Amino acid sequence: LMDRATPRWGGGRIGNIISDLKKTTEDFKETTQATMDAFAMFKPFMIDNEYLYRSDNVRALMSVIKEKERHLLPWYPEKLDWYDYWLNIHFPGMRKWVLPALEEELKMQERRSHTYRDLLDLFDTSTKRFATRVAMRIERSGRKEQYTFEDVRELTLRAAGFLAHNGVAPADRVILFSHNLPEWGIAYFGILKAGATAIPIDPASTVDEVINFATAGEASAILISPKLDAEYPELRERLKQSLGLKVPSVWTFDEAFEMPDDIEEAKRLALLPPKVLGNAVASLIFTSGTTGKPKAVMLSHKNFTNMISMLSSVLDMDLTDGVLSVLPMHHTFEFSAGFLTPFSNGTQITYLDELSSEELSHAIENGHVTGMVGVPALWEMLHRRIKTRLRERGDWIADIADNMIDLNAWIRDNTPFNLGPIVFFPIHQGMGGKMRYLISGGSALSEKVQKDLHGLGFTVLEGYGLTESSPVLTVARPGNKLLRGSVGKPLPGVEVKIDQPDDAGVGEVLARGQNVMLGYYNNEEATEAVLHDRWLRTGDLGRIDEDGNLYIVGRSKDVIIDSNGKNIYPDEIEELYSKSGYIKELSVVGLPDDDGGEKIAALVVPDYEHDIAASRSEVNKKIEEHFREISGGLAFFKRVKVMHVTPFELPRTATRKVKRPEIVEQLLKLEERDRKKTKAVVESKGDDNMLWIRKVVATVSNRPLSDVATDDKLADLGFDSLMFVELQAAIEDAGGRVLSPDTLNEVQTVRELLTAVQRVDKSKRLADEPKTDEKKEEDEIFIPSLVRRVGNAAVDFAQERLYTNVLDTKIDGQGNVPVHVNFIVAPNHASHIDTGLVKKALGKDVAEQTVAVAAADYWFDTKYKRAYMNNFTTLVPIERSGGLRQSLRHVTRILNEGYNALIFPSGTRSLTGEIDEFKPVIGYLALNQKIGILPIHLWGTFEAFPKGMTIPAKKSIGAKVGAQIGRFLSYEELRDMTAGVPNAEGYRLIAARVQHEVQNMRDGKRGEFDVPAVRKRWKAERRRTRKKEEVIGE
Template identity: 60%
Template sequence: TPMFNAAAKNPSTLLDRARPRWGGGRVGEVIDRVKTTVDRVEEITRETKEAFELFRPFTIENAYVFRSDNIRSLFERIIKDEQSLLIWNPEKFDWYDYWINIHLPGLKKWVFPTLEEDMRAQPKRVYTYRDLLELFETSTKRHATRVAMRLERDGRKEQYTYADVRELATRAAAFLASEGIKPGARVMLFSHNAPEWGMTYFGALKAGASCIPVDPESSTDEIINFARAGDAAAIILSRKLDQEHSNLRQRLADEGLKLHVWTFDDVFALPDEETEDQRIALLPMKVQAQSVASLIFTSGTTGNPKGVMLSHRNLTSMVSMLSSVFDMSTRDGVLSVLPLHHTFEFSTGFLTPLSRGAQITYLPELTSDALARAIKNGHVTGMVGVPALWELLHRRIKTRLYERSDWIGKTADLLIKANAWVREQTPLNLGPFVFYPIHEGLGGRIRYFISGGSALNEKIQQDFQGLGFTILEGYGLTEASPVLTVTRPESRMLTGSVGKPLPGVQVKIAEPDVNGVGEVIARGPNVMLGYYDNEEATRSTLIERWLHTGDLGKLDDDGNLYLVGRSKEIIVDTNGKNVYPDELEEVYSNSPYVKELSIVGLPDGLGEKVACLVVADDDYDISLSRADLRRRVEEHFRDVSASLPYFKRVKVLHFTDIELPRTATRKVKRREVLAIMEGLEQSQKVTKASGGSEAARSELRWIIDIVATVSNRPRSEVSQDTRLADLGFDSLMLVELATAIENAGGAISAPERFNEVQDVRELMSVVGRRSATASRKEERARTEERVDSDEIYVPSFVRVAGNVAGDVLQRLFYDKFLKTRYEGQSNIPVHTNFIVAPNHSSHLDMGLTKMALGEAGKDLVALAAADYFFDNKYKRAVMENFTNLVPIERTGSLRQSLRHARSFLNRGYNAVIFPEGTRSLTGKMADFKPVVGYLALASRVGILPVYLVGTHEAMPKGSNIIKNREVGARIGGFLAIEELEEMTKGMARAEAYRLIAARVKHDVENLRDQTRHFFDAKALRSRWKAERRAQIAQKEEVGELVT
């Protein structure tokens, strides 16, 4: 059975992809018939397997004895004369005759004739749940044993069934009720995407409360403003964000806000059974369909943010509408990429799959590598995203094709265009066959991508179409829960259209002009209740139950909506995030050097960039030159930007000497400002293009090539003075840029400054370079050597015997030949695993460290350079079988190497890390690298400082002769993870890693000198800040001299 099932699965998947999206004639009929046959084989084998598993306990696993004592007793109670009327003689019963001649004929006569009618596909009708709790209870009970959520976190794979989700949501609800959260209260939810997010959300609803989802990138000021505006009773946040906002509780108290602040650890802590029963008894029996489920604020730090009230009925109606369009079932899985506070992700990527029994996979971090790994390894058939995500995948696919060769890349481009044409003209989709490796690289199960948040680039949409993927585009806004229209899976691709209205939603154009363009208005059961505590805003947006979107659009004859522009002034970036100009203008204008400014959204093909036009105040300080004045303004903008989330920062800054255009009421005319900005941008592009070829011939050509590749821009548009923001860089692209630099043989010398660079020139100052060509050649040579050479096989008995003999010889060598002494072995922790951090000056250091740890040394692994210790088959045979060394690539991805190291720590091993990075030539300690701090905090393990004595004298770097010297190890006090976390509480991560490295080095130096000097973290941080300010001042001084 499993063999037939496996054989049927792959053809069925391929036929699904090749199935006509509309019409199809004979080709479609043939594919349908083949598909029906294959599906039937798969269905029969699955049912057979399920029946077998169902009866396994009764037929194989347990020797059951079936008795009929009770039936016999009842039979004996029947009058003797009447017993002959009931034929009951189990000993003589002919079961074969019964099944063949009685039971099956009965089925054929009474049951089988109705099966076809019963099983015939009916027009799809999706039940609309009364409220979200009915949806939740029904789904979690119906699919109790199925996996609901998956996450790979800290090297461990976690999964939660629907029953688990229900149990944990109930526990959260009981906790909230026991802490005094009453029905109607509002609870803020502040976390990155994780299973705990959804469990906490439904926990709040089960307690009768409403939920206020908050962007995990929000500042402490924004959190406080949301709490005040929403009259929140509590804040629930992840441990990570609790650490990043360590002063939140104090700030809330200072503002006079009396809120509970709990972490997920508090909410999901398991009480005793009696306590939990008492808590559950406090929960309300039901909620009202029109009560508020989510209160979502659409603006941030200053002023009075608008809170959109979405009821239970709004959201269950949205789920019903989406389910009628997207045929999602228990066979599907969704990858959650957008933040869950985003209503688009919440409705489409959370509530809808949850209601259909599908799986949801979460990412531990949003990087291109993690994304590709989750799609390939997880059960992912669909994904919801914004244009920036599809651009990332598109760029990754194209880059991989052209990396193989230009010929392959150009051929693929032609095939993409050809298949796009075929799909447009016929019902066939050849993409899954022609681009099979790409589809398999993305898991091989993708049915469709759904894009929303902002306009999708037409070229990217067409390329995905040509690759054989179906990418659908939707439109909506938070006030509509949030989808209004979406393109359909079965329809042809309409470039530029955002599809037809969802079932039950009415969309029309108000006051259209001669071209049919007007404001898009809509109504339906998904439209919000209104704005919280803001009647005026509600009345101006909801007019006679019609939602006025503020967007301009038109409808074609088939009812497809095309958006033309925005009548509102909200800026929507490539990630679909809303940016409010008024809010930013108030922050950025707070400088005496700024006379006036205006912030607008500058279109860039994928969304809008936050752009600002400034009029500098010439009269404030007449001693300043025009260049100096503008430099002061730029410094002010840089300081303000550093305090804002990335998506809110001004990406494009231009100056003008003329007064900003205003109306009679002195309101800035943003449309005219936008026209001025577009003119300035165009002239700047011309200037940059003229200087691009000169920069391309410079010695730093390699970094310009990388920036151009990652940003998917022509190389002529990139020069040393090009601002990364002008190329569309966001936080996601910066991570990809870092990976691309490492893959090209570069190294980031100042990670703490990397995310702050403004232009290519600043990027060059934080990146070190090796020849990219040489790096590729070396890597290719190593790969070819490994492929071409046969690995040496070591039998298991040889490996075991060799390890035993090696341990004995190692102990004799260190104890007898080298006269070894150990101090401080009582400091070795026995209750947890840990990182060992010794100084490093000899190849003897690893063995000495292992011997010094005694029993703890048996679980010790050491990370060793693959290009040194594992560079040929002979070394690999020895190192992999007779040592505890783990290969790590020094020239590969830093993130991959660190993830490899963390995986061992997370599995309970002790790991030795030499924080200096390499052996010392002189025996003197070098600075400890921050990687030891990163591994400690990321894996939540402590650090054991060790000073190794005499190894440099016994065998220095460069020597192959071991001298008979006294060697030893001094083991210092254990630095528990709780101590390290307390020391770095509230600090930026890069500074925290650096401080931990400095602390470890300080302790090793104390061991070396046999002193007990106090480590003054505060003084060290002050010194670092002073050095940083001096560097900035020196840089400015040099800049002025050059000017």
């Protein structure tokens, strides 16, 4: 649209000086006005009124007090030397005791940056102050375009005049419908200049959603990009059909930015309102979409200007910085942190004409990019690409790089130095060589990805907030040390507290500040539900540590948040998918995804009586076809990724509300069942192409090859829109080519994927090709679901009777069981009845989330034992031989999935009933999985049911048995205890510490665990034996 260069004679600099002087004058006027306001407030007390101070009432009260007691309440104002008091007592005391502490406190407080009156004040100041500097860049069809702040101002006024000329009045609402472009931000400011409110919507919205937004937001106009206008030619006609006389006008950016003649332009600008109020609504942000009445968050000018002031005080963006815009701009996180904040600081913003891995890499490597705002999925993709490139150079290079990443992470956490830009210079050069910040938000970032990027030398700042808070509430501060798991401290001016915290300090997160929304548009009931005395109820569960850092531990709302930070509302998805006669009812929930977000899952109850001529399998197929058809018409993030059918009614409360937590449990069990049934599908040796495409998929999804089957759905393997982009690049790297990018986005299974690609070069291998871990197993015994349910019930009943009626059972220390974290349970072991006793001690709810570990060579060595263990117990196998990581793969999986693991550290049952030495394996798991340990002492089980006994003897009846649960040993405590100790010795120390705790409970002692003494004893033993100690190594 415009492309101007800075005048050689330096015209822009004189303009900047004038703007700075004008701003200084305005600041002086504001300060003077504030002083005058304060004087006016106190003037009645100082000048206008002659107040008389009297003491007769107090004297009358004092006279009532007995003479001998008056000295206890001295009151002699006539004897007080006020001059002496103020000069020699009060002020010296203030200087000595109050002012130093106050100065220190003020030094520690973060200072807020200047807060603009409204967004138009921000716009005017920035476009004048940075007039000749580049504000926005984009490369379209090989042509580089750039817009200075002066260009942005001129185009904004042009758009505002166009809107006002065409009937858009102050307080009207205008939909902004576009991908990320420079024109998006210019159009937004144009809407505000016209005095209207902007309604930014997702560029992936369907026509039905646009119509619903226009209806709910009472929009008078729609500004649309030429690209979307071409994609939705039916939009105008559909609006007329749906809205009749109230149909909003639809204009493209080209129309809005068209240059009128000078006279016409002057007429249009005269229609613009002179100013807006700070509490006027700037944006209406819809938080739900197609059906019913969507909720729209009202965010005012003041909400945004306060947010910019808060973010600017933490992120020191300036004229030397550049931001790459990747997230959709209708997302408030990108809008505030990636658009308004850079714009207010003179930081240039780079946009991509198309979001692809090639465009992204090109912009980062060749553009001026020092910061990026993204959701976890973006950083997951970046992390995978870096790891793959390292693996391409050989396994030994990748292993060395992993060690260097860990080393630099430690250096950054413990010293002021960051060696990443030097050690990993090529990686930083690939990221442009100037990257200062990677800002993550929208959903939780994987701790592994955060740690690795930190170790590579990048500064990753994770934030937390909601659309209702404009949107940031807390953010990690720039610094060398990484606070794992924390979303940082509240922004300056934001108050965060925990409502009704439990014993662990966990409760609902409440927030208050000038960035909190005005409310929901035309929805007073919803507003009152979340806003109380200006406190915003976030619906998230969290805790705050002693340093003020917030940790989010869960969410009490039903909203599903995927790895891209998209909010998906279950009620809306249920309504979309339930419109089939073959479906009696369904429930939509979020299941944990491997990349840190959640995936949409549905549990469906079929109506088998809808068509009595159809068999059950045919009805199920009809439902699958219905889901496939509905998914084809939805944006990817709204599609159901996991679907299971059940013949049983959905669990409901007394008021007939579906119990979503129980739905989640059922779906997780069904997923685990299917995983066991379809795991390790062995491809034919002759079908080389299928094996090749499975390896590509396994590489991109970061899964073992055995977990990728021919008919697996790509959505079930965690594929999102960004991963499809990466998939195309991986196919080409592996010697293939995609026949059509459009076809690639439509495939649903691995088998369908093979039909959309062509293998060109069979000599190429994947750089990070997964190892095949498939072996033929004998035919397994299939247990029908009815038999399994009846059997499970029988086993549970028998165990309960054993510990309640047969044995005399005593449980102590149940208050030590952690509630909000998963953990390793570590008891001593002397009997087969130990497992059931531990689960009884933990309580029913915790026991259901606890999986016991058993020796594979004993409990899973035949198909009959496997059939029983897999269907009627929660035991998982562990190999007692072979590599450590391979042996513990099942245990690490269940820990990663959030379950507790019951492990007997001694490895096998005691032959004498005494506590055998605990093996270092629990130390290995604790440190590598970052998880705590719960010690438990079991007693009486050896006497009741010793090793070698197969059925209970007469002496077992009434035998006294018991479990005492010890103090929980958190990961942080174990990590600090082993800091600076070699890995192998650290694992052994943790095992010894846990055994020490169990022995203390056995002996009724509280002896401290002396780490130096234990290490000294071990060293002496090694010296005496002069034998190498057998250790567990990496």
